[in-house]
Amino acid sequence: MQISQKQGNKDFAIMLNAYDCPAMLVTPQYQILATNKHYLESYGAIDQSQKAYCYKVSHANDVPCDQAGETCPLSLASASDKKERVLHIHHSPHGKEHIDIEILPILNDKGEVKFFIELLKSVTQANPKIGNNEMVGASPAFNQLVENITRVAPTEASVLLVGETGSGKEIAAAAVHLASNRKEHPMVILECSGLTETLFESELFGHIKGAFTGALYNKQGLVEVAHGGTLFLDEIGDVPYELQIKLLRLIETGTYRPVGSRETKRSDFRLICATNQDIIGMVERGEFRRDLYYRINVFPIHIPSLKERKQDIPLLTKTILQRIDQSGQYSVTDCAISLLKKHDFMGNIRELRNILSRALVLSNTPIIDHHVIKTCLEIDRKISGDSGSTTDLKNNELNYLRRLIDSVDGDKDKAAALAGISTRSLYRKIQ
Numbered sequence: 001m002q003i004s005q006k007q008g009n010k011d012f013a014i015m016l017n018a019y020d021c022p023a024m025l026v027t028p029q030y031q032i033l034a035t036n037k038h039y040l041e042s043y044g045a046i047d048q049s050q051k052a053y054c055y056k057v058s059h060a061n062d063v064p065c066d067q068a069g070e071t072c073p074l075s076l077a078s079a080s081d082k083k084e085r086v087l088h089i090h091h092s093p094h095g096k097e098h099i100d101i102e103i104l105p106i107l108n109d110k111g112e113v114k115f116f117i118e119l120l121k122s123v124t125q126a127n128p129k130i131g132n133n134e135m136v137g138a139s140p141a142f143n144q145l146v147e148n149i150t151r152v153a154p155t156e157a158s159v160l161l162v163g164e165t166g167s168g169k170e171i172a173a174a175a176v177h178l179a180s181n182r183k184e185h186p187m188v189i190l191e192c193s194g195l196t197e198t199l200f201e202s203e204l205f206g207h208i209k210g211a212f213t214g215a216l217y218n219k220q221g222l223v224e225v226a227h228g229g230t231l232f233l234d235e236i237g238d239v240p241y242e243l244q245i246k247l248l249r250l251i252e253t254g255t256y257r258p259v260g261s262r263e264t265k266r267s268d269f270r271l272i273c274a275t276n277q278d279i280i281g282m283v284e285r286g287e288f289r290r291d292l293y294y295r296i297n298v299f300p301i302h303i304p305s306l307k308e309r310k311q312d313i314p315l316l317t318k319t320i321l322q323r324i325d326q327s328g329q330y331s332v333t334d335c336a337i338s339l340l341k342k343h344d345f346m347g348n349i350r351e352l353r354n355i356l357s358r359a360l361v362l363s364n365t366p367i368i369d370h371h372v373i374k375t376c377l378e379i380d381r382k383i384s385g386d387s388g389s390t391t392d393l394k395n396n397e398l399n400y401l402r403r404l405i406d407s408v409d410g411d412k413d414k415a416a417a418l419a420g421i422s423t424r425s426l427y428r429k430i431q
């Protein structure tokens, strides 16, 4: 616990220790009067030789956040006289961090705000700097996403993640699960597209031996595995209409029957669904059950496309590069990043990842420059049939694919996956 000697306010400062997270006592003039023991453990002592202001300590700013064009929790709580909550990126001894801030105004008997208690909860599923597995980003669209995830995660509400392909729906589902009270239990994923009725049912509910031809053993369903944890249904819009009623029954009652069994089982899971389709349009066209839509759509979260968060491209590029090449020897030039920023990423972050995987193969040096990125982007356009078919481009593509195959020791399935094309197309192209 740290108390500003000049201000005293010891009683308030002692109270801060009752919070199980870092907390500080702040005046309406932004001055930090005290911090609790969790604050000290997480962020260290504040220099009290001069007045410590929250905007200086947490943001390294010289003016309050609202004067720097950001939301200021203090001014929000002053205006409402109520508890407020915002997501901020703080500077800390560990670098930049997403922090979920809760701020409580303390009023005197005249109803004037005397102090604020600021609670700071670190959001570990998001990272505004290069990170290992978490979602990274620092743009307003990304911060809004993190704020939504942080709010809904501790509740039991069903979440519907809506976003374009490759925009990060699965990683967002994992972030919700990891920030929930169910994080010690599994998150089970079912990819709903392309499943026949029998397969869907037996995957989800399990089956007993002899339930259908080929059912040689009893098989546990994913719903059972998800007990206590989270069930993530990816591409929910692809569940055939006839099967939607079974899903509805499961969600409404928490009960199900393994295929071929008369026994009714029960599972307690939190539901997260994802789609890249216009699911409301599907409801209106009668392709998706309205009752099921209302069940899965308790808390919808929009996953921004890369187009909506172009300013995250430099950070994402560096992070993804580090994740695909753990030797850490590769770097990207500013010119290459500018080129990436101009690209229209229809496949979003997955496309960015593919392009960077290709760049590693094509680059002759550990410095990935704009020439390499340009070639990777041109190959992409060529593969999707969207550009002039110059001989150069064809040769580039051929060279690239050959080097890609060499780099994975001749494994053509792996090379095709890296190039984002089918193995058949790969064979056709290298003939």
Ligand SMILES: Nc1ncnc2c1ncn2[C@@H]1O[C@H](COP(=O)(O)OP(=O)(O)OP(=O)(O)O)[C@@H](O)[C@H]1O
Pocket (backbone or CB within 6 Å): 134, 135, 136, 137, 163, 164, 165, 166, 167, 168, 169, 170, 171, 172, 234, 276, 316, 319, 349, 350, 353
């Ligand atoms: N914010 C992020 N920070 C770092 N990597 C990310 C982020 N968002 C997505 N990715 C990466 O981008 C790739 C695609 O993400 P993900 O699989 O979650 O997308 P998706 O929307 O579920 O895709 P699909 O629509 O095909 O199911 C993954 O490699 C994932 O790790």
